[in-house]
Amino acid sequence: VTVLExxxxxxxxxxxxxxxxxxxxxIGIIDWRLAELDRLGVEIRYDTWAEKDDVLALSPDVVxxxxxxxxxxxxxxxxxxxxxSSWDIMAGSVxxxxxxxxxxxxxxxxxxxxxxxxxxxxxxxxxxxxxxxxAPEMGGMNHVPYMRAFQEKGVTITINTRLLSVRREGNQxxxxxxxxFADGWRGERRVDQVVVEHGTLPLDDLYLALKPLSxxxxxxxxxxxxxxxxxxxARNPQGGFVLFRIGDAVASRNIHAAVYDGIRFGLRI
Ligand SMILES: Cc1cc2nc3c(=O)[nH]c(=O)nc-3n(C[C@H](O)[C@H](O)[C@H](O)COP(=O)(O)OP(=O)(O)OC[C@H]3O[C@@H](n4cnc5c(N)ncnc54)[C@H](O)[C@@H]3O)c2cc1C
Numbered sequence: 593v594t595v596l597e598x599x600x601x602x603x604x605x606x607x608x609x610x611x612x613x614x615x616x617x618x619i620g621i622i623d624w625r626l627a628e629l630d631r632l633g634v635e636i637r638y639d640t641w642a643e644k645d646d647v648l649a650l651s652p653d654v655v656x657x658x659x660x661x662x663x664x665x666x667x668x669x670x671x672x673x674x675x676x677s678s679w680d681i682m683a684g685s686v687x688x689x690x691x692x693x694x695x696x697x698x699x700x701x702x703x704x705x706x707x708x709x710x711x712x713x714x715x716x717x718x719x720x721x722x723x724x725x726x727a728p729e730m731g732g733m734n735h736v737p738y739m740r741a742f743q744e745k746g747v748t749i750t751i752n753t754r755l756l757s758v759r760r761e762g763n764q765x766x767x768x769x770x771x772x773f774a775d776g777w778r779g780e781r782r783v784d785q786v787v788v789e790h791g792t793l794p795l796d797d798l799y800l801a802l803k804p805l806s807x808x809x810x811x812x813x814x815x816x817x818x819x820x821x822x823x824x825x826a827r828n829p830q831g832g833f834v835l836f837r838i839g840d841a842v843a844s845r846n847i848h849a850a851v852y853d854g855i856r857f858g859l860r861i
Contacts, residue, residue, distance in 0.1 A: 593634045594650055596642040602626055604660050605792075605840070606847060611682045612705040614737060621847065644801040648832075654861055655806070657799040657837040658854070661792025661844055666697050671758025671786075674765055678706035678789040688713040689784035693767050695720045695755040696789040699729040700846065703789030704738045710787065711745035718748040718781065722772060725751060729846075753779065758786050791844035799837045807831030812857060823860045834861070 601607060603622040610616045629636065640646070647655055663677040678694070680686035682702075688710040694717060696703030703719075704727050710717050719726060719742065726749055727738070742749065756770045756778075767786050769779035803810040809827035816823045824834045836857050839850030 593632075594652075595629070595634060595636040596640045596646060597636055597638050598641045600638050602636065602638075608679060608682045609701060609705060611684065612708055614708070615701075615705065642798060644798065644805075647798070647802060648805075652833050655802055655833050655835045656854070656858070657796075657802070657835070657841050658839050658850070659795040659798055659837075659841045661794045661840040664790050664793040665788055666695065666755060666790040668755065669757040669768075671765075674758045674760060675786045675788045678702050678787055681706040681709055681787055688715040688717075688787075690715055691783040692717045692785045692787060693720060693755075693781050693783045694718070694787040694789070695767075696727065697722050697754070698789045698791040698844070699723060699727050700791075701727075701730060701734070702791070703727065704730065704734075706787055706789065707747065708738060708741045711741055711747050717745070718750060718783075720750045720753050720755060720767075720769065722754045723751060755786070755788070792840050794841050794843060796837065796841055799835070799841060802835050804828070805831060806833055806835035808834050808836075810835045810837065812836055817856065817860070823857070 603619070606618055606621055610619045663679045665672050665675060668675070676686050681688060682705055692710050692715045694703065694707050694710060696719065699721070707717060707719050721727070727735070752771065752773065754770045754772060756768045758768070759766050761782070764782050764784060765786050767781045767783060769781065771777040799810060807826060807828055808824035808831070811825055811827065813823050813825050838853035838857060839845070842853065
C-alpha cells in the first residue's frame with residue numbers, strides 16, 4: 593500500500609480540529625493509525641499532491657480516494673468574498689476581530705470549535721444558527737463544554753435565524769439576517785468580521801478523473817454490500833483497477849463516516 597498525502601503531515605481535518613486546545617486528544621485517532629501503518633510497512637509519501645498520472649504511475653490494482661473536502665460558504669445573496677471560513681479561524685491563518693458574528697448552519701464541531709477559539713480570544717461574539725438550538729449535530733455531552741465557554745465569555749446566541757447577505761459599510765461589515773418562519777422578517781448586525789461554517793464541498797477532481805479508467809466506474813453495488821458478493825460492478829472490463837472514494841470526498845460528513853466507509857469497502861477488496 594502506498595499513501596499519497598498532499599500535506600507534510602497526516603490527519604486532514606482531524607488535525608484542524610485539534611487546534612482547539614480542549615480537543616487536542618483527538619490526535620490519538622491519527623497517531624494510532626500512523627503507528628499501525630508503520631508496523632505494517634505502509635509507505636506514506638508526504639508533500640505529494642496526487643493527480644491522475646501520479647496514481648497511474650503506481651500501476652495500482654485498487655485506488656482509494658480519500659481526498660476529503662474544502663469549506664464552502666452558505667448560500668448568500670451577496671458578500672461571498674467578505675466572509676471568513678471557520679477553517680481559517682481554526683488554522684490560525686485569520687485572527688478573530690473585535691466584534692464577530694459566526695454563522696453556523698452545519699451544526700457540528702467545526703463551527704463550535706471556531707466559536708470557542710473566537711470567544712477565548714477576547715472578541716465579542718454572536719453565534720447565529722438557523723436551527724432551534726445551536727449545533728444539533730453534536731451530542732448533549734459535547735454541548736456542555738462549549739456552552740460553558742460561551743457563557744463565561746459572554747457569547748450571544750441567536751437561534752432560528754439565517755444569514756442572508758453581507759455588505760461592507762465603512763470599515764465594518766453589515767450582516768443581513770432573515771427567518772425561515774416569517775418571510776418579511778429582517779435583522780441587521782454591524783460587526784468587524786463574519787465567520788461562516790457550512791460544511792465541505794467534496795474535493796473529487798481526482799476521483800472523477802480516474803472514474804472512466806476504472807473497472808467498476810468508481811461505483812459500489814450497495815445491494816451486494818448488504819447481501820454479499822462482489823461490491824465492485826464490472827462496468828468497464830478494460831479498466832485497469834478498482835476505484836472507490838470514502839469520507840468527505842463523497843459528501844460533507846464526519847470522522848465516523850470516513851472510518852466506516854474505509855472499513856466496509858476495504859474489507860471487500
Ligand atoms: C474544525 C473541525 C472539527 C471537526 N470535529 C469533528 C468531530 O469532533 N467529530 C467528527 O466526527 N468529525 C469532526 N470533523 C469532521 C471530520 O474531521 C471530517 O469529516 C473527516 O476528517 C473527513 O475525513 P476524510 O479523510 O474524508 O477527509 P479529510 O480529513 O479532509 O482529509 C483529506 C486528506 O486528503 C489530502 N488530500 C486532498 N487532496 C489530495 C490530493 N489530490 N493528493 C494527496 N492528498 C490529498 C488532504 O491533505 C488531507 O490530508 C471536524 C472537522 C473540522 C474542520
